[in-house]
Amino acid sequence: MRSIIxxxxxxxxxxxxxxxxxLDPAIHAAxxxxxxxxxxxxxxxxxAFEDRLSGTMLAVVAxxxxxxxxxxxxxxxxxxxxxxxxxxxxxxxxxxxDLVHLDVPEQDYQGVTEGWEKFYWTPWRDYLARR
Numbered sequence: 001m002r003s004i005i006x007x008x009x010x011x012x013x014x015x016x017x018x019x020x021x022x023l024d025p026a027i028h029a030a031x032x033x034x035x036x037x038x039x040x041x042x043x044x045x046x047x048a049f050e051d052r053l054s055g056t057m058l059a060v061v062a063x064x065x066x067x068x069x070x071x072x073x074x075x076x077x078x079x080x081x082x083x084x085x086x087x088x089x090x091x092x093x094x095x096x097x098d099l100v101h102l103d104v105p106e107q108d109y110q111g112v113t114e115g116w117e118k119f120y121w122t123p124w125r126d127y128l129a130r131r
Contacts (some may be wrong), residue, residue, distance in 0.1 A: 003112050009121045012128050015088040015095030016063035019022035021087065021124075023066070031127035032119060046070070049119070055081060064088050070101070074108040082112075 011018055018046045021027045028048075037047040044057040046068055054069040065088070069081040080103065087098040104112045 002045055003091070003104050003109055005099065005104060005107070005109070007101075007113075007121075008096060009099075009125075010091045010094050010096045011121075011125055012111050014093075015090050015097075018095040018097060019063040019066070019088040023060070031124045055084070058083070072076060072108055072112065074111060075105055076107070076117040077118060079105040 021031065023038055023040045025036050025038055029039060032048065034049045037045055038105040039045070039057055040060050040062075042057055042059055046057060047053070047057040052073045053070065055068045056066055057066070059065065059067040066084075068084045068086075069077070070084045071081045075082075081104040082101060082105075085100040085102070087100075089096045089098065099116060101112065101116070124130075
């Protein structure tokens with residue numbers, strides 16, 4: 001059976017701005033606190049948190065959708081990559097990010113589920129509050 005992580009977060013910035021922030025290596029690094037390699041074209045590599053996360057950009061539809069293959073160092077060698085789908089939509093004057101993260105192996109499911117809030121949503125919210 002497939003594992004599915006679903007999360008939605010509303011952040012105090014326009015959806016298109018949030019989309020652009022995720023794809024900008026300098027801003028992505030600024031809000032996560034760690035260098036990132038990321039590109040806005042299919043096939044571009046994704047690396048974050050000192051290569052603890054890695055993957056490939058699968059689809060990018062400006063300014064509403066990002067799809068990545070994704071794996072953490074906690075995946076087993078035989079575990080296939082998971083898939084991250086990030087949808088960006090207006091939420092009044094704010095922006096909403098709808099996350100669907102598919103096929104995270106059982107041994108990393110809890111860590112990944114909690115990690116989105118700990119390493120992305122909370123620091124991103126804090127970064128926007130400081131701007």
